[in-house]
Amino acid sequence: MGSQGGFGQSKEFLDLIKSIGESRSKAEEDRIVLREVETLKVRLNDPNTPKYKLKEYIIRLLYVEMLGHDASFGYIHAVKMTHDENLLLKRTGYLAVTLFLNEDHDLIILIVNTIQKDLKSDNFLVVCAALNAVCRLINEETIPAVLPQVVDLLGHQKEAVRKKAVMALHRFSQKAPGSVSHLVSNFRKKLCDNDPGVMGAALCPLFDLINADVDKYKDLAVSFVNILKQVAERRLPKSYDYHQMPAPFIQIKLLKILSLLGTGDKKASEQMYTIVGDIMRKCDSTSNIGNAILYESICCVSSLHPNPKLLEAAADAIAKFLKSDSHNLKYLGIDALTRLIKINPEIAEQHQLAVIDCLEDPDDTLKRKTFDLLYKMTSSSNVEVIVDRMIEYMISINDSHYKTEIASRCVELAEQFAPNNQWFIQTMNKVFEHAADLVNAKVAHNLMKLIAEGFGEDDDTADSQLRSSAVESYLRIMGEPKLPSAFLQVICWVLGEYGIADGKYSASYIIGKLCDVAEAHPDDDTVKAYAVTGIMKIYSFEIASGNPVDLLPECQSLIEEMLASHSTDLQQRAYELQSIFTLDARAVKKIMPMDSTCDDIEIDKNLSFLDGYVQQAIENGAQPYIPESERLGISSISDFRSHDVHEPSTHALRFEAYELPKPSLPHNIPPVLASSTELVPVEPSYVIDIPHPTSAPSASDTGSSELKLRLDGVQKKWGRPTYSSPAPSSSSTDLVKVQNEAPRPDSASSSKPKTRDSSYDSRKQQTEIPPEKQRLAASLFGGSSKSEGRQPPSQKNSKTQNHTSDKSRSSKASAPDTAVKPSQPPPDLLDLGEPSIASSVPSVDPFKQFEGLFDFTQETTPASTGGVDGASKDSDFTSLFADMSLSAQSNIDPNPESNGLGGSKVEPTSPQLNKGPNLKEALEKDALVRQVGVTPSGQNPNLFKDLLG
């Protein structure tokens, strides 16, 4: 068949296509198409156009539409053409309507009748054309019109028709599952159709149905296994072969179905082992399609009930994929690995270098897939490396879709596995800086909560260090332009809460900064609200501590601006801030206590402390309050709460409000208002006089008594952002606070960031060097797969803490001498995997590790080389234990050596090291932080789940 002019097109048509093919620019192409559109408009509307010409015009119209131009003027002609008697014209008409229209188009209604008629046609080609149109054009409402006929066609003598009927039913069940739910048995029947094509078509709807509800189809498992067996044994006609594989597409579909049926079902899985194993053996791994089946088998194996033999075969196949030169296969290998490590974390380790290669591959797709893998295998021991990599990558890309995903993954991993709070905050800062508007708002609250609660136990120094470092980093960051709103909110909150806590910055400096923020973002009410509340806090801290306060001019102007704001929320905050200045120190201290965000706030929801006033008001003739539930239609208090958000909707929807008897509104508010007006002249004694001074009147219920009355609503509205949660675990009382203040030896935390950074730096500098890669591999894999038997490749003290606590929990609660343990260099070496590496490059590699760890300077080299022997010995030693579940001894034994190394020799350069965390402390801290929600990895139950399968 010739390609040009062979199908009866006119010269005109060929010229059109040619000229478009040769056009040099988009503009030229557009010109040609527009000219064509004009021609077609005239010709199509000409009643004298002969039919065979009309067909060509319709096809030209399709071409126009395909090139992205509007061809809607001709749709009706395509519809008309479906009515034609001539088969060729009819089919062209159907083809055109399926391409032009979608199921919601107005013209559909004109076609339904034709379709109904054509479904009954004697000519199976007409029926096929109509069925094609059914798939594309019938919507939920018109399904009943054709459904009976389609069902009838399931028994048609031509297999092509049966197949298309199955596909049409499948389409119906996708669009409106309810409409065909009674016909599901038909799909089952079609599985036994004589024609393999029909059977294959029935697999698709069955796959969907099984996916939706596995249990209903468990009985089919045997049938599917049988079919797959027949296919694999080449019992299908030769014409189904593709590249010497028997019906590979059917095989793949069947494998998908089997993996659904076998998931979590030991019995069903056992039926499948043999056939899946056979298929994996038979796959021709030199062809693409063979690999596609192999890959699908691996996916299947990974979801079946684990079978050691199959897993082994799968691991082999993955190894082949990863070693291949083809990027496609590497990609699949990584993907398959991701699936398999859920069952068997060990296998990742064999492929560490391949994985690292993929991570550094210039191919973005492969890189992302590898990040998926890393995400799945993250544990406490490698979280830093992985998240660091992810953030690095996140910063480098523009694709907002993927950015969102990777940002939320970073957050998730950081929250789940964060080795310490400092790191968590720094990580969050990075994420926020680059993708704050893409992550969930809850993340910002978690961050604030963490900063507020700090380590949450008896180490106040560490807490305040954490906070001041947060303040400092924020002061530095906030100068940058274009910070995301969510991040600014966090910054404002932290500055307000802790900006002057350590006395390093003056109140006016911080206030000035906050004013700047508010000014720089005139359109962002939320940020402004955070800023003004921050200012308010600083002022009240100043007032409370008796320092003289003067209102900064820029602050004054800010307040004035906000008093006139359209946002009632901002107005209210501005009023509150103003009223602070009228109060004396005692009152302010009460309403805005220093550092009280973590305290629980007991809310007297009944406002019982107002009983007196209410009583008085009622005695004075006011109407008693009618509870909300007994009223109708009054916009409820809750509407106050979510004022900003719901205002429009309340107005739009709540018509009843206007029908309400007017009196109730004024009557039930007055008592409240009355009392509030009484209270307005604020006396210092007032606060003290309150019967139940709410145990910690929080930051937000500021001075004005008006606020007090709306305490409930205000709390909810402000409360969350301002002090994100009254942590349920750390009971509110002062008692806890006292505990918190119990001194703790200058903790390692302060030194952590530094050590870590330096370790990263050193790593970055040498990215290209193979040992480097090995180390990265070690830090990624070592811990994840064998962290039970080994120490995680900790690069810093914090991990040690987690780890120790880990150990102590799993094995022995009391290990007294671990207290003196410095952070452990040996684990790093251990995690290099093979001790031989350590010894073959003795002076370079381990040294780098130490450098990273301790900020070594050159002159300490002898010390580190000295350590190498010990270290490699350690690794030998532990490797003996690798397979045993970890015992405390195996852990402690190497320690004295490391102790000698790290403790004595390193001391001069990094004094903080010998103050390593003690075991008990770590344990307690861990438990506490866990309650707080930022789980330090080691303890994470998920980790163990992952590890143990």
Add this chain to the structure above:
Amino acid sequence: MIHFVLLISRQGKVRLTKWYSPYSQKERTKVIRELSGMILTRAPKLCNFVEWRGYKVVYKRYASLYFCMCIDQDDNELEVLEIIHHFVEILDRYFGSVCELDLIFNFHKDSLVEAAKEQASSISNMIAQATK
């Protein structure tokens, strides 16, 4: 599931499109622009898959023509790659020896794609269908 099939020339010109999910004309133009920008710039040895807006696009280059199929996240990429190849083989058989011009001049025969989508059917069946 396949969401759409695109055939783009190396210059980014659209040769054939087929949309299996509803996209407005505007969206289509945008999709084509985005994808051709992404795919045409990829170096030859990289893998044939691209992640895009939560979907995956599998593409393969034949001479100066890129065949792209957009599929769901959990579909088997290699399988789709083979579907593309299968499709090309069918075209090849149908046209004798297929070249870009064949497709340009016979774009309206794209019910072939429909047939190719029905992965299971045998080649001869499909050709029989297409020629009718």
